[in-house]
Amino acid sequence: MRLAADLAVASRLADAAGEVLRRHFRQRLDVEAKADFSPVTVADREAEAAMREILEADRPKDGIVGEEFGVTRPEARRLWVLDPIDGTRAFIAGRATFGTLIALIERGLPVLGIIDQPIAGERWVGQLGDWPGTRLNGVPIRVRACPGLQAAHLATTHPAAFSAVGHAAFHRVARSARDTLLGGDCHNYGLLAAGHLDLVIEEGLKLYDWAALVPVVLGAGGVMTDWRGEPLRVGSAGAVVAAGDRRVHAEVLAQLATWGP
Structure with missing residues (x-):
């Protein structure tokens, strides 16, 4: 039951980030360069802030690792890992190949993951443990065979x-x-x-x-x-x-x- 509750929280995180990103997509944005020269925009920061607000309210004992705002409660047994825009360069260029990444880590290993593409309306949800499987927009999916x-x-x-x-x-x-x-x-x-x-x-x-x-x-x-x-x-x-x-x-x-x- 705990993983189902965590999935509900993760889905809310993706919804919140997607609302922010759709508002900023293909709009004129100021682009800053971080210390590693990767780009960052207000959309990255607002989307992560929206997700952190939910976690602080619903999972206050869990840790958070985010690309834009760093680490909160790193000693926690459970860590939520957030990348508000994986593919910021694509986002800036107006390409809908970026995604929001949300993971839950327990004992050092990822047990739940979401890839959310809020423009195309595609959401991959992967779960390990009691309810294994991956779904794309709610439909189970599988990899394909390849001989070599x-x-x-x-x-x-x-x-x-x-x-x-x-x-x-x-x-x-x-x-x-x-x-x-x-x-x-x-x-x-x-x-x-x-x-x-x-x-x-x-x-x-x-x-x-x-x-x-x-x-x-x-x-x-x-x-x-x-x-x-x-x-x-x-x-x-x-x-x-x-x-x-x-x-x-x-x-x-x-x-x-x-x-x-």
């Missing part, structure tokens, strides 16, 4: 997001894949869970970038790990591999075996 890397449709947001070593490792995989699509941010993981993509590889992600994606991919029958095949948990380096078919995942890990730390 040569048949795989691979996606990543942008090669520039990789380190030099990471880019070389990614390029080895991309040369073997059927094709490679660029762009898409968190949307790629939702498409993988729904059986439209086979593989997503990225590096340098923060906790709020990947936490919500894990339950969505795993709940749909896929696999998502770091580049060494280890489960993603609080403290993971942020180099991720998501695949719909374990055969593809195993091939990719072999290709990435020479990747550095």
Whole structure:
């Protein structure tokens, strides 16, 4: 019952963020550069503030990790992880491929995740534990079978997001894949869970970038790990591999075996 109640809270968070983002989408916005040179707008901050207000009222003992406002109660056993706009550059450009990411972490592992695209009206909800499964707008979805890397449709947001070593490792995989699509941010993981993509590889992600994606991919029958095949948990380096078919995942890990730390 607790997970069902948490899902209701998470859905309210997505609704609140979506209301803010629809109001600002394709409007003239001032864009600031953060310390890491990534862009941020008033929409990012207002959406996260709206979600935090709900959590402070409904889950006052839980911790919060947000991209824009940092960490609250980091010692808490349960952490809500918020990324109000994953894909701020796409949002600024008026592309509806960004998403709001909401995750619940217990004992260091994500157990619930939402990818919400408020413009297209698409919401992926992934749950692990007592009620496993992933749904897109309430309809159960599954990953698709793929016999091997040569048949795989691979996606990543942008090669520039990789380190030099990471880019070389990614390029080895991309040369073997059927094709490679660029762009898409968190949307790629939702498409993988729904059986439209086979593989997503990225590096340098923060906790709020990947936490919500894990339950969505795993709940749909896929696999998502770091580049060494280890489960993603609080403290993971942020180099991720998501695949719909374990055969593809195993091939990719072999290709990435020479990747550095």
